[in-house]
Amino acid sequence: MRLEIGNFYVRDIVLGSDLVYENGTLTINKEEALKFICEDDRITEADIYIAKPGDKIRMCPVKEAIEPRVRPDGRSVFPGYEGELAQAGDGVTYALKNCSVLVVGRHWGGFQDGIIDMSGEGQKYTLFGELNNIVLVADTNEEFEKREQQKKNDALRRAGHRLAEYIAATVKDLQPEDAEVYELEPMIRRTEDVEKLPSVVYVMQPQSQMEEMGYNTLVYGWDMNHMVPTVMHPNEILDGAVISGSFMPVSSKWSTYDYQNCPNIKALYQEHGKTINFLGIVMSNLNVALEQKERAALFVAQLAKTLGADGAVVAEEGYGNPDADFIGCYVALEDAGVKTVGVTNECTGRDGQSQPLVTLDEKCDAIVSCGNVSELIKLPPMDIVLGELEALGRDGLSGGWADDELLGPSVKPDGSIIMENNAMFCGDRVCGWSTKTMKEF
Amino acid sequence: MKKAIIYINQFFGQIGGEEKADHAPEIRAGQVGPATEMAKSLDAEITHTVICGDNFMGSNTEEAIAAILGMLEGKEMDIFLAGPAFQAGRYGVACGTICKAVKEKFNIPVVTSMNIENPGVEMFKKEMYIMQGGNIAARMRKDVKAMMALSNKLLSGEEVGCAEDEGYFARGIRRQVWREDGIPASERMIDMLKKKLNAQPFQTELPIPKLDRVPIAPAIKDLKTARIALVTTGGIVPVENPDRIQSASATRWGRYEVSALERLKTGEYKTIHAGFDPAAADADPNVITPVDALKVLLQEGVYGSLHPYFYSTVGTGTTQAEAQRMANEMVPYLKEDQVDGVIMVST
Numbered sequence A: 001m002r003l004e005i006g007n008f009y010v011r012d013i014v015l016g017s018d019l020v021y022e023n024g025t026l027t028i029n030k031e032e033a034l035k036f037i038c039e040d041d042r043i044t045e046a047d048i049y050i051a052k053p054g055d056k057i058r059m060c061p062v063k064e065a066i067e068p069r070v071r072p073d074g075r076s077v078f079p080g081y082e083g084e085l086a087q088a089g090d091g092v093t094y095a096l097k098n099c100s101v102l103v104v105g106r107h108w109g110g111f112q113d114g115i116i117d118m119s120g121e122g123q124k125y126t127l128f129g130e131l132n133n134i135v136l137v138a139d140t141n142e143e144f145e146k147r148e149q150q151k152k153n154d155a156l157r158r159a160g161h162r163l164a165e166y167i168a169a170t171v172k173d174l175q176p177e178d179a180e181v182y183e184l185e186p187m188i189r190r191t192e193d194v195e196k197l198p199s200v201v202y203v204m205q206p207q208s209q210m211e212e213m214g215y216n217t218l219v220y221g222w223d224m225n226h227m228v229p230t231v232m233h234p235n236e237i238l239d240g241a242v243i244s245g246s247f248m249p250v251s252s253k254w255s256t257y258d259y260q261n262c263p264n265i266k267a268l269y270q271e272h273g274k275t276i277n278f279l280g281i282v283m284s285n286l287n288v289a290l291e292q293k294e295r296a297a298l299f300v301a302q303l304a305k306t307l308g309a310d311g312a313v314v315a316e317e318g319y320g321n322p323d324a325d326f327i328g329c330y331v332a333l334e335d336a337g338v339k340t341v342g343v344t345n346e347c348t349g350r351d352g353q354s355q356p357l358v359t360l361d362e363k364c365d366a367i368v369s370c371g372n373v374s375e376l377i378k379l380p381p382m383d384i385v386l387g388e389l390e391a392l393g394r395d396g397l398s399g400g401w402a403d404d405e406l407l408g409p410s411v412k413p414d415g416s417i418i419m420e421n422n423a424m425f426c427g428d429r430v431c432g433w434s435t436k437t438m439k440e441f
Numbered sequence B: 001m002k003k004a005i006i007y008i009n010q011f012f013g014q015i016g017g018e019e020k021a022d023h024a025p026e027i028r029a030g031q032v033g034p035a036t037e038m039a040k041s042l043d044a045e046i047t048h049t050v051i052c053g054d055n056f057m058g059s060n061t062e063e064a065i066a067a068i069l070g071m072l073e074g075k076e077m078d079i080f081l082a083g084p085a086f087q088a089g090r091y092g093v094a095c096g097t098i099c100k101a102v103k104e105k106f107n108i109p110v111v112t113s114m115n116i117e118n119p120g121v122e123m124f125k126k127e128m129y130i131m132q133g134g135n136i137a138a139r140m141r142k143d144v145k146a147m148m149a150l151s152n153k154l155l156s157g158e159e160v161g162c163a164e165d166e167g168y169f170a171r172g173i174r175r176q177v178w179r180e181d182g183i184p185a186s187e188r189m190i191d192m193l194k195k196k197l198n199a200q201p202f203q204t205e206l207p208i209p210k211l212d213r214v215p216i217a218p219a220i221k222d223l224k225t226a227r228i229a230l231v232t233t234g235g236i237v238p239v240e241n242p243d244r245i246q247s248a249s250a251t252r253w254g255r256y257e258v259s260a261l262e263r264l265k266t267g268e269y270k271t272i273h274a275g276f277d278p279a280a281a282d283a284d285p286n287v288i289t290p291v292d293a294l295k296v297l298l299q300e301g302v303y304g305s306l307h308p309y310f311y312s313t314v315g316t317g318t319t320q321a322e323a324q325r326m327a328n329e330m331v332p333y334l335k336e337d338q339v340d341g342v343i344m345v346s347t
Helices: A030-037 A121-125 A154-171 A234-238 A256-260 A263-271 A290-306 A322-335 B034-041 B054-059 B061-072 B089-106 B119-124 B137-156 B185-197 B279-283 B291-299 B320-336
Strands: A002-009 A012-015 A020-022 A025-028 A043-051 A057-066 A091-097 A099-105 A114-117 A132-140 A178-183 A199-205 A230-232 A277-283 A311-316 A339-346 A367-372 A376-379 A384-387 A417-420 A436-440 B003-009 B026-029 B045-052 B079-082 B110-114 B129-132 B174-178 B227-232 B236-238 B254-257 B269-271 B305-312 B341-345
Touching: A002 A234, A012 A043, A012 A132, A020 A154, A025 A154, A030 A043, A030 A154, A043 A057, A043 A154, A057 A154, A057 A256, A091 A154, A099 A154, A099 A384, A114 A121, A121 A376, A132 A154, A132 A384, A178 A234, A199 A263, A199 A290, A199 A322, A230 A234, A234 A256, A234 A263, A234 A277, A263 A277, A263 A311, A263 B185, A277 A290, A290 A322, A311 A322, A311 B185, A322 A339, A339 B185, A367 B174, A367 B185, B003 B034, B003 B089, B026 B061, B034 B045, B034 B137, B045 B054, B045 B061, B045 B089, B054 B061, B054 B089, B061 B089, B079 B089, B079 B137, B089 B110, B089 B119, B110 B119, B110 B137, B119 B129, B119 B320, B129 B137, B227 B291, B236 B254, B236 B305, B269 B279, B291 B305, B305 B320
Parallel strands: A002 A091, A012 A025, A057 A384, A099 A132, A199 A277, A199 A311, A311 A339, A339 A367, B003 B045, B003 B079, B079 B110, B110 B129, B227 B305, B227 B341
Antiparallel strands: A002 A178, A020 A025, A043 A132, A057 A099, A057 A114, A230 A277, A367 A436, A376 A417, A436 B174, B026 B045, B236 B269, B254 B305
16 A cells, blocks of 8 residues: 655645635635535534644634645545545545644533643643644534533534645645655565564554444544454555544544654654564554453454564553553553553643552553643633633533632633643644653652 | 751761660751751751651650650751661661651651662652662762752752652652653654564653562462461560561561460560550460460361461561561571461461
8 A cells, every 4th residue: 555645834824815825825715614614504603713833822622633635536535434435545645734724612612622722831732732723613503412521523523624625625736845655565565674574563542432423533434432453554544544533531632633644653654664564553442341442452462463463552542441451452462472562641640649540560561651641730821712711611621620629710710721731632642742751750 | 048957866966876876866056967068058057957866766756756846846947858868777767757757747848868778768758858879878978969959959949850860769759741852752662662672671651560469379288297387467576575676667577486385475475566556465465476276276286387486577667678578588497497388467
C-alpha cells in the first residue's frame, strides 16, 4: 500500500469572498461555508472564526479536531463515515498543514469536551494552540442530549468533518508544496535487509467502551465496540479510516486530527528498514467487562505472535478503567515473548500521591508517560471566548466543576479558570506529540 | 533576615559518643557543629541548635519530642533543619522523628539528609524532604551544601524541582512536567523500543513498584518427623531485653533458648512491641509465642521435634528491607539445625 500525502502549508487564514488557497493563505467565504454546514437541518445556529497562535482566544467546549483534506480522485476522505466505503491508505490525498478545523459547542458541553487556549500559559497544553484553526461554533436540535453529561455530539462532529473536506476541496486541482510518501511492502514480501531487523507492531487501543452506539471511535464507520482486534495497514489510520469518538475525559482523547497525523506511526515508519521492520498495526479497542478485555488481549498477543513480531508498542486512549486493557494487553504480549513498550498517561491525583494506573504489573517495564490527568491548572482570563466558558463548570466537563469547598467554581466571574488537566482538549497526546512526562517529587 | 533552628545529636553536638547517647535534649543559642558549616550558605540566620542523644530520642521518644517542641515554642523560625545523619540509623530516625513533629506543630518547611541505607529514609521520606546524603561524616560539606541549596529554595518560595534534579528522596508524589528538551513521546517511545529490542539498558518513565510476593512453601509431608521452629514479630523478649530490640521500626532481633522450658513464664518474658496493648502478652507471653502449646503437641507426638530457640523482633514500622535483612540473618541458624517448618507468629 502506498499513500502519498500532498502538503499545502497554511501560513494564514482569512475570511473573504471566495474559498481559495493562494501563496500559503487560505481564504474562506464564511457565508457559503455556513450554508453548506446548515444543509444538515440538525444544525440550528453556526458561525466560523479563525484562531491563530498568539490570539487571545479561549475555546470551550471543544468537541473535535480534523485536518482538512481532499482526495483528488474524488474518494471520500473519511470513507464509511462521510462518504462511500472505499479503501483508505492507498493513492493520493491532499492535506492543509499547520491547520485544523475545530468544532466548538455554541452553548452545551459534556464530559468528553474540553478547552483550548491560543496564547498565554494555557497555549502549550494542547497541540491546537500551535495551529491555525478554523473554528466552527455551532448548536444543534439534539434535544435528547442537551442536558446529558455524556454527549454523542453527532451533528457537530459530522459538521466538522464535512467542513474539513469542504475547505480542502479548494486545493484539489493545485500542486502541493511537497509530499510525504508512506509505503510498506506486504509483511511476507520484504527484502532480506529489512527481514533481518527486529519486527514491530503498533497496538492501538482507541476508546470504545460505550455499550450504546454513537459515542465510540469508528473504523470505516464501524463502531469499534463491535470488533475484536484485527490487523490494519498504518496508512489506513493516516488516511481517515478512523474517526475519533465522543466519550472519554478529553485530555486522553485522540482527535481525528491525531489519527490523521499519528506521530507514533510516523516515528515507526521513520525507523522502518533502518532499525526495525515495521510490520503494521494491530488495531485493538477498549472494553468494559473483564472477559472482553481478556479476549482483546488474547487476540492482540496471538496476532503479534502469528505475524512474528519481536516487539510491540501499545498505546491506550483513556485512563482509569482502560488501564486494565492496557496492562492486560502489555502483559499478554510479554508473556507471548514480544518485547513491548507502552505509551499512556497517568492519574496520580491532584496531590500526585495516587497509584498511577488502576492496575500495574512488573512485566510493564518500559512505559512512556505523557502526563497526569488530574493535575490542577489555573489560567487567567482571555479576551475572547468562543463557545460558552460556563460549560466547563456547568455541563460536567471531566476536568471542571460547578463549585468546590476549597477551590471555588472552575469558572471565576472574571473569566479566569481552575480545572484539572482532564479538560485540556487532547492534552496528554499519547498518540505521540506529548512533550510532557511524569517525575517523582 | 529569616531564621532557622537546627537539630543535631550528641556526637555532632560535641558532647560525646556512644557513652553520651542518653543525653537529654537541650537548646543552645547560636551554632554548634554542622550549624557553622550551614550558616555559610543558608539564606537565614541559625539562631539556635538543639542537641539530643540518639538513645534518648529512641527510648524516650514522646518525652524528647515534647521537650524539644517546648524549647522551640515562641522562637522565630522559618525553617527547621536536622542532621545530616549519614548512615547512622538511630540518628536518622531521630532527625525524621523531630522534623515530622516540628512540621506538624509549627507548619514550617523541614529538611534533613540521610544515606539511602539509613532506615530513617524509608520511615520518613514521604513526610519531608530528605536529601540523598553520603554514608560517612566525611561527606559533611557536600551533604550540607545540598541541604542548603534546597533550604534556600524553600525559604525564598522558589519552585522546588523533581527529586532527581534536586537530590532528595522521592516522596511518593508523581507530577507532570514539561521536558526541557521538548522530545516528544513518539521519539522517546522509539528510543526505548530500540533499546529494549537490542537488550540495552533503558529507563522507563513509569517505574512499577516491585511487589515482593513470597510463594507459599509446599506442605510438610510428614509432620510426625518434622523439626519445627518458632519466629515472631510480636516483640516477646526476656524482660531485660538483652538484645535491645527497638519497640518500633526495629533493626535488631534476638533468639532465646526454650529447650528446657515448659512455657514462657509471666514476669520472665514480656513484649516490647509498641504497636498494640501489651497487657495480654505481658500477662501470658505464650499467647504470642506459643511455647506452651508446642511443648504439649510435642509430647503428644503431633510433630517430630522443636528447634531449641525462638526468634523475635518487632514488626511495627519496620521497613521491608530491614525485615528482609533480619530474616536472612535468622535463616542460617534454622538451616543449620535442619528445621523443616517455621511457625511465623505475627500480631
